[in-house]
Amino acid sequence: MDRASGLSVRARLALSYAGFLMLAGVLLLAAVWVFLLRYVPDRALMINGSVDAPHPGVFPVRSNLLRVFAPRAAAVFALLLAFGLAGGWVLAGRMLAPMSRIADAARLASAGSLSHRVRLPGRKDEFRELADAFDEMLARLEAHVAEQQRFAANASHELRTPLATSKALLDVARSDPRHDTAEVLDRLHAVNARAIDLTEALLLLSRAGQRSFTPEPVDLSLLAEEAVETLVPLADRHGVAVETVGEVAPTTGSPALLLQLTANLVHNAIVHNLPERGTVRVSTAVRPETVLLTVENTGEKVTAQTASTLTEPFQRGTERVHAAHAGVGLGLAIVRSIAQAHDGMLTLAPRSTGGLRVTVELPAV
Incomplete structure (x- = not known):
């Protein structure tokens, strides 16, 4: 956007500081002048006059005092103005130095360098909070861009x-x-x-x-039952027992997308299970402000580091790539995307005995 040029923030701060200093000086000199005129005894101002006359020399002496006071007051004003401008310029420069660092980092980011950070030193204040928030934004943006690049490369390969x-x-x-x-x-x-x-x-x-959908009332427990019923033949072929428990879990969202989310979780839990006598447990629960859908399965032990990468597109273990039931590698990525589109959160945690515990937390009605 084209904007007309104007005074810099540093110049405006310097002028504001100088103006405030001049105003304080005017008020101070006015207070001194009022004090001299009202509270200094008249006899202290008298040079001529008689005892009979009340104060015949007061007004001439006050006139002389004004002629003596005015030049010195003007000199003080000039000194205050020069000191205010110089001091305001220096102070504004020091105060705005963090903004210059943030602006330089923003220009580098706009040029494509997302690895640069402000890393503003010092104790916590408004500028440090802004710099830390900017660094956090750059870190998330860099991670998002890297994830998108990996996704594009993997999708092209797939x-x-x-x-x-x-x-x-x-x-x-x-x-x-x-x-x-x-x-x-x-x-x-x-x-x-x-x-x-x-x-x-x-x-x-x-x-x-x-998020191109119209939110509707949805019961996660019904979706869980529907998904399990649909995938029972697959579970029978793999020798996996599926159990569904829980309570009514009302939320809002797209019934089709939430059913896809549930089906993906149950499907993954079935196909990535023990060769024999595997189990899958699907449960729903209600909390004060959220509802939970949890899918647990038996299987090989998974490390926490491996579990944290499974939601990325096309991230699959070696056994998943070469298995006869290998998917396209987007199941959990789709689940995460659907959960985020419903203002929810997806959590993966390895079970101590093997397998995964996957939890989807969504806002309650």
Whole structure:
């Protein structure tokens, strides 16, 4: 935005300081003048006069006093003005020095350097709070940009893989006409289905982040029961027992997105479980201001560091990549995005006996 040039903040502060100092000087000299005229005895001001006359020499002496007082008062005003301007300029410069550092950091950030920090020294005050808030904003922005860059690189890789596989299959079929066409078609169908699943997951992730939905009353306990009922056949194939417990947990949001959130959590808990006799426990709870959806599963032990990275897009353990039930790597990323779109929070914690405890906390009605 183009703006007309004006006085700098430092100049305005210096002028304000000098003006305040001049005003204080005027008030002080006025008080001195009033004191001389009203409270100094008349005899102290008299030079001429007789005893019979009340005070015949008072007015001439007061006139002389004004002629003596005025030049000295003007000199004091000039000194105060010079001292106020010089002192105000220096003090304003020292007070605004932190703002200069913050402005330099902002210019570097606008140029693309997000690693720079203000790191303002000294005790806590308004400028330090502003600098610390700016540093925190830069740190979050840098982490967000890095996450987006990783997401773009991983998404490009994930999308490139099925396309490259399809091209290789078509090249093989073209170079060898005697090759089994049915096998090529089956493999192309599987690769194409995975590419479609990945694309739909990316679209869902984008839609959840845009908050393009109308909030409606939702009961998380009903969504949990619906998701579990839908995924019972999958649990039976994996030999996993699923248990649903809890109380009515009313919240507001998109029923479709919250059902997707619940289904993703239950699906992950089923497929990433023990090879035999695994269990999944889905529960809901109500707190004074929030409602909770918790999904726990048995499985291999997961470190806290690994658990903290599972919500990033395409972050999967080695066993997840090569497993027959490997997903597209966006399940928990979608869950986190849906939770944030509903002003909620997603928490992952490893269980001491193995597996994960995933909790979604949403605002209560």
